[in-house]
Amino acid sequence: MTHPQDPQRPGGPVPPGQFPPQGQQGPHGQPYAPQGQPHTAQGPYGQSGPYGQPGQYGPAPGQHPRPQGPKKGRGLVIGLVAGAGALVVLLAAGTGAVLWAVNSGDDPSPVGGPADLGAVVEYPGLSADHVESTVTVDYEMFPPAGGEHYNTWQNCGVYAEPVRNETAVHSLEHGAVWVTYDPAAVGGDGAASLESHYSTGDYLLVSPVEEGMPAPVVASAWGAQILLDGPDDPRLAAFIRQYEQSPDAPEPGAPCSGAYDGTAEDFPLTAGEGSDGLAETD
Incomplete structure (x- = not known):
């Protein structure tokens, strides 16, 4: 049995120093040049071989292929995506700044109503x-x-x-x-x-x-x-x-339930009645 790469098998690799018969196809489906003649196919950048002879890949010595920039369509999409991402970041940062200003009493653009508390x-x-x-x-x-x-x-x-x-x-x-x-x-x-x-x-x-x-x-x-x-x-x-729950209060977080839930009219004020049953705190 002959190995697929056996030189004796038809279509197998050509022994070193020999050219295949004219018309026989190479490993990539392209026909070989006639026996004894150099290749005429151009390289990947359309350049001649290193010594100016056709059939060799790559540029001549000291030369480089002309670089190709990204395709315009792809560059446009990338630019739009990057721009949209930057806009989202800016909007998020702006929203955070406005919310902070509302809570701190500054006067930026309103969020749920003006934050101008200058009349306090x-x-x-x-x-x-x-x-x-x-x-x-x-x-x-x-x-x-x-x-x-x-x-x-x-x-x-x-x-x-x-x-x-x-x-x-x-x-x-x-x-x-x-x-x-x-x-x-x-x-x-x-x-x-x-x-x-x-x-x-x-x-x-x-x-x-x-x-x-x-x-x-x-x-x-x-x-x-x-x-x-x-x-x-x-x-x-x-x-x-x-x-609400401002740290400026003397006892922020102390209870606001469990004490008196009546009205002013019902509150005991007469001496002797006291405030029995009412919660107290220091």
């Missing part, structure tokens, strides 16, 4: 002392945004009737935001809109104040307060984001 009034150095539950505290601002208060805090949530100032201020000490409103100015729909800001577990109080309101809606945190034009004022959401 700050009250530094407020006392956090506790007073007896028979005392009515005279606050320097109204509604109060901090100061002396009762041992008992007001449970965070929504109230249909006014709550006691001294219990609400204790909630502010724990990092709550207190949203108060004039019911005659905002109406029933406005009250419902304000109440919708609260979700279970939030450090947020929402309650009406029937007399003495300096604006239709007032949002207060410990040592900070803003007067708002109404329930739809976009600064309300920005204020809540900025000041």
Whole structure:
């Protein structure tokens, strides 16, 4: 049996120094040149052989084939993909910067409402002392945004009737935001809109104040307060984001539940009644 590469087998390799018969095909299906004549096929770059003779691959000595750039279609696709990726990165970075600015009180393009909290009034150095539950505290601002208060805090949530100032201020000490409103100015729909800001577990109080309101809606945190034009004022959401659980509160993260959930009218103030059954904290 003859091996497939046996020189004696028809079509097998030609012994060294010999040319195959004219018309016989080579290993790649191309005909060989006539016996004793050089090849005339051009090299891969269309160049002559190294000594200027045809049939040799590669460029002449000292020469290099002319480089070919990428195809235009492929380059365009790559450019578009790279450009789109850069745009996504820029948009993501821009979104992150705006969100940070909303939470920090700067004034960039709005995200869910302007973040211009320049109208916030700050009250530094407020006392956090506790007073007896028979005392009515005279606050320097109204509604109060901090100061002396009762041992008992007001449970965070929504109230249909006014709550006691001294219990609400204790909630502010724990990092709550207190949203108060004039019911005659905002109406029933406005009250419902304000109440919708609260979700279970939030450090947020929402309650009406029937007399003495300096604006239709007032949002207060410990040592900070803003007067708002109404329930739809976009600064309300920005204020809540900025000041809920603010580290500026004396005791952020302390409980805002498990204490008093009654109204101002129901709170015991008469000497001798005390505040039995009401939670207390230092």
